[in-house]
Amino acid sequence: MAKNRRLHALPLLLTGTCLLVAGEGSSPTARLTQALRAQAPAMGLGMLDGLRPGAPFRDRAGATHVRYQQTYRGVDVYEGVLLGHLDAAGRMAAPDPALQTGIDLAPATLLPEDRIRSIVARDLPAEGRTWPMACKVIVFPTRFQGGITWRRDARGYLKVDPRFSVGTPRRPEEYRWAYRVSAMQAVAGGLQATEYVVDGLSGEILRKWDGFQHGSASAQGTGYSQYNGTVAIDTTQEAEGGPYSLRDSLRATKPYPDPQGTGWPEWGGVGFQTVALDLSPLPANPSGTLPYLEAQNVWGDGGRFHWGLDDPMGVRGETAAVDAHFALGRTWDYYADVLGRTGGIDGEGGSPISIVHMPDADGSAWDNASWSPAWFVMMYGDGAANGSLTCLDIAAHEMSHGVMSYTAGLNTGEAQGLNEANSDIHATMVKFYLWGAGGKGAVVPDATTDPVLPDAELWSLGAQASPTGTPTRWLYRPSKDGLSPDAWFDGIALEDPHFSMGPASRAFYFLSRGASADPAQDTASAYLPAGMAGLGNDKAIRIWYHGMATKVADPHTDYRGLRVAMVAAAEELYGAGGPEAAAVRNAFAAINVGAPQGGKEPVQVVFPEVPHSPFVYPKVLVAPALEPVKLPVPRVANAADTGVEWSLGGLNVLVASGGHLQDGWFTAPMVSEGYGWPVKAASHEDPRRFAVDMVFGVGMDCDSDTETDACDLGALALANGGVNVYPAANLYGSARGVDDICLELFLEGFRNAFNP
Amino acid sequence: MKRLSLLLAFPVLALVLGCTAGNSTPQAPAAQAMTYTDPVTTPSDWKLVKDPSSTPTRLVLDLVGPSDGTRYRGAGFTLRTDTTQVHYGRFPDYLGNPTAYHGDGGVFLDRDATGSWDVAPRLQASGIKGDRLMVGIFQDTDDQAWSLAWGSPIDGAKARTCSTVVLRIALELDASAHPGTVALELLKARAIPENVGTVVDRKMVAIPVKVGVLDLK
Known part of the structure; x- marks a missing residue:
């Protein structure tokens, strides 16, 4: 084969x-x-x-x-x-x-689509309403099969995230016929889109992941927005003499692309639309949305929408819709006029849908916004702590996720963080473009005039939606949030992408604005102590977009790969050996990625992958409680002294007590649940350079005889048979059954502890 | 105290013998082969019996279940032996790499009769720590759930009779081993019975595995 x-x-x-x-x-x-x-x-x-x-x-x-x-x-x-x-x-x-x-698959009779849908429906949590699912046959490389994901829980510990985890032994075949299924469901926490790959022959779920990327006849109407004052918005008169709708057919010139093939929404047409969610039961309104209609083409009243008090379809409801509609139009223009992308998200003028007033499934306000590539839709909540998340930079962030879906398509691991950073970067540029150039012309200015805002406010995200004006993220110094790193390290992909994005945002800031040589400044970098000069917004964003659109082919591109792409983009646009390419090298060096212009390669500490790791991040080591497990030895490059200093921590998560680390061996305590312990290996020669790995400790004494052995696997298999004889309390809490994720963790932990 | 005296006396004795022979200290002859005598069993016993593929320096032992028709969903055990004399041998894993400390007897299946439908995973684990070998093969039976979903149980996820070889282990002779009997101590053995979930105690059952005698010659 x-x-x-x-x-x-x-x-x-x-x-x-x-x-x-x-x-x-x-x-x-x-x-x-x-x-x-x-x-x-x-x-x-x-x-x-x-x-x-x-x-x-x-x-x-x-x-x-x-x-x-x-x-x-x-x-x-x-x-x-x-x-x-x-x-x-x-x-x-x-x-x-x-x-x-090397694909070599014979034609085969696959399971019918309705059976595939039933498999996915059975896997979804038994919560709220689901939208119709469409299936598409694909060829699936089995090296992407399975994988356990993790998340930072409400307390701050690293835990397995069963929503997007698949625990199943990898198949020996290299490729399988499979179905790609996109599911959308109302769940606690808002709407949840989940992407599935299901084996076309066996019905086995091969992979699943979060389908959302979060961020949190033409006419011109007048909109009274909450965040942008009184604005002109492009709308559509649905019929002669009839009402107007928030549909912009000047920019989006082709219909909703209907990636699911379900015909949703059935009332759609040409033009990007801003609508409200309608959770009335099926089949009363299969689209699940309601269009805004207005006889006078005058929208909103400029006041903040209060979830639970105001009518989403009333005048206050329109206000948030005006903000989302206006922001999408300005962002569309920025991509077209500055970057030459006239066709919007898909590059062909396809009409996206913006859904405002998305609630949490429990009926409360949703404090987030998102883009769904599978549904070609942006969604906006009204905020619990914040106002409606429809302000300019958040909306530009979400549309930029859409553009990313049709350009570099970054996903998984470090690439997820780079995707988020890309959205924040363009969102920042949209603010400069609108407030500095009035949203006109082909240049992104370096300052704003209307309103005049300081750099610190412009280079941040989400301040408009915050009642206190405090941003959610700071591009020039991501660690101001207390959670994000300022520089790259091996293992940064273990962080949530909204934190691992930080260094990329910072690199772009340096590329545009430069880096200070005063270490006391927020804009200084310990990795580039002498600082650097910036290129300005316009050059910087052209290099960035050119790199993403034309140099990044692999959806799994990491920080180092992105540096290569951006250097190539700068050289292509402005010539090799010029100050632009040098600035790119320096900007990335300032976040600990690669060498500065003319400098030597820095010390680099990198953990190897763990063979057979059941986690999506392939370096996670599984350790049974109470059994010492040897950690992978990191490779230290570009250093005379290749020794490392071990310590627990290195990620912005709580480190559970009881984990013991000594000389590269880790012993997990007996735990009642599975926990992730971050372990850090810092270079002796240059302690600023380090790598972080995760050890996932699990209790494997399933029959409670104080030993971990192969018979415990039997106890676990028995529990997994649907009879719940052994709840395997040491793995996932006393009241829950176990699933194949537990079996995968057991086998990996057993292998690490007992197979020398 | 008596043991200490003997230890002290031994170097002296060796020195005398060495002088007499005019040669280096003689060593006890190394063992050349392993012989294993199968245990005496009844049809209801679990047992470790010698596999025909054994050689003088690699003893393969088969775990065989009762021949009385009882059905199980898997079995495992922990064995201790003298690892200064013999060591645990490896078998190819499912990819053909010699990483496993057990061989699969083929009682439990991971595909149905058509070869295309996956049944519940066949779970296998083996490993060593010090002088202990831990090994087990189990079926992650999930036929109830599959049945609920699609209306019919999947053949192959059923309990199986274990009267043939369930799994194999191997012991290999160390070059420095000396003749004598080597203890094979079964510390723990468990099986999942067919009627799990309906029996009163709802537990894996202890299985008394009969073990034979290993001699080095």
Whole structure:
């Protein structure tokens, strides 16, 4: 059987000179596609593989970039992507592939879709209403199968997150026919979108993950917004003489793309729309939303909407809708006029939907906002501690998640944090663009004039929605929130992406504004003590967007990969060896990623992956309680002294008591639940450089005879048989049954403790 | 005190013998082979019996369940032996790498008869710590849940009779081993009965595994 390979580097055949793409008269995409198909064998693709082009993106230099979805027998291949390029003269440049090669799957009769839906429905928590689910057949590389995820619980401890965890032994096959299913459900905490991959033959759930990325006839109407004053908003008169709706068909020129194929919402049309949620029972309103209609095309009253007091469809409800609608229009213009992305989120003018007044499932106000790539929708809550989360930077943040879905598509691990940072960065630029240039022109200014705001306020997120004006995040100094790191370290992916994003946001700040040489300043970096000069907003954002749109092919790109992409983008836009590329190197060096311009590679501490780790983050080590387990030895590069200093901690989580760390061996105490212990290994030579890993300690004495042995696995298997004979109290609390996640943890912990 | 005297006397005796022979200190002859005598059993016994694949230096022992038709959902045990004489041998894991301390006897299945439907996972674990070997194979029976979901139980997730080999372990002769009997001490053995969930005590059951005698020669 062919080996499972992911092609990241092309052979010389493609990386040498550029190829002139023939086919005069056809579209650039068609010519590029034709040329790439001719080169498919060199990229490891076979006769049954295909490449389906997405929307082309033409940059300011005239080059065209197209993101291709890999197919096999006409079916999409999970995480199979190819980024193709044509320069302004129509010559093909070396593409950036992230392809799945060696697929060898025979046609098969798959389980019917309704059975797949029932499997997913059974897996969803028995909570609120669910939306119709659509299934799509895909080819799934089994190396992405399974995986346990974690979260910081309400108390601050690292715990397993069963909502998005799959505990199942990895399959020996390299690829499987599977279904991709997108589920949406009302749950405690708001709406929850969950993405599933289900084996098409066995019905086994292979992977699942959070489907949300959080952030928290044309007419022009007048909107009285809460955050932006009185504004002009683009609306639509639904019929001659009829009411107006919050539908903007000037910018979005194609219908809702309906990625689920469900026809939702059935009243939709061309133009991005701002609507309210309607949780009335099915099938009274299958769309689950209600359009805003207004006879005079005058909307809202500028007052804050109070959840539970004000009518979401009334004038105060309209106010929040005005803010969301206005912000999306300004963000759309920023992408079009500054960055050349005229087609909005999908690059083709597809109409997204903004849903305001999203409640928590318990009926209270929802303190968040989100983008769902599977549903092509943005959602806004009205805030418990905050006002409606529809202010300019939050809305721009969510739309930028949408653009990310159709450009670099970053997800998983460090890439999730980079995705969040990308949204905050563009949101900040939108503020400069609107308040400094009136939302006009092709340049992002370096200061605002209306209103005039200090840098500290502009380079932060969410201040408008906060009653106290305190932002949620600070791009120039992420650690001001008390949770986010200011610099990269190996293991940063263990943090929530809204914290692991911090260094990337800070790097962009340095790239634009520079870094101070005064260590007392918030804008100074210990990794670049001499500081650096910035390029200004306009250059910085052009480099950033060009890098994301044209240089990042792999959805799992990490901080180091992003640095490579951004240096390449700067060199392409402004020339190799120039101050722009140097500034990129310095900005990343200032967050502990790579060497500064002209400097030497810094000391780097990196943990190896743990073979067979059942966690999504492949370095997590599972340790049975009371059994010493040897931690992976980190690799210390670029140092004469490769020794490390071990300590507990290193992440912004509570460290549970009782964990014992000595000389690279860890012993977990007997625990009543599974806990994650962060362990830190700092370089002896340069203690500023360190790596953090997680040891997950579990109690495995399932029959309570004070020993951990293979018979405990039997006790666990017995409990998992649905009879709850042994509740396995040491694993997940006394009143709960166990599932395959527990079995995976047991087997991994057993292997680590007892197989030398 | 008597033991201490003997220890003190031994170097002297060796020195005398060495001088007499005009040679280095002689060593006891190393054991060359393992012999295992199967235990005497009845049809209702669990037992560790010698596998035909055994060699003089690698003894493979099979865990075999009762032949009275009783059905189980898995079994495991913890064994202790003298690891200065013999050590626990490895078997290929499911990927073919020699990492496991047990071999699968094939009683418990992870696919149904068609080969395509997964039944509940077949759980296997083996490991050593000091002189102890811990090993077990169990079926994560989930037929009730599958039945609830789709209306029919999945064949293969059933309890199985264990009258054939459930699992194998191996003992390998150390080069420095000396002749004599090596203790094989079964510290713990448990099985999941078929009627788990309906029996009154609702527990894994202790299984008295009969163990034979290991001699080094």
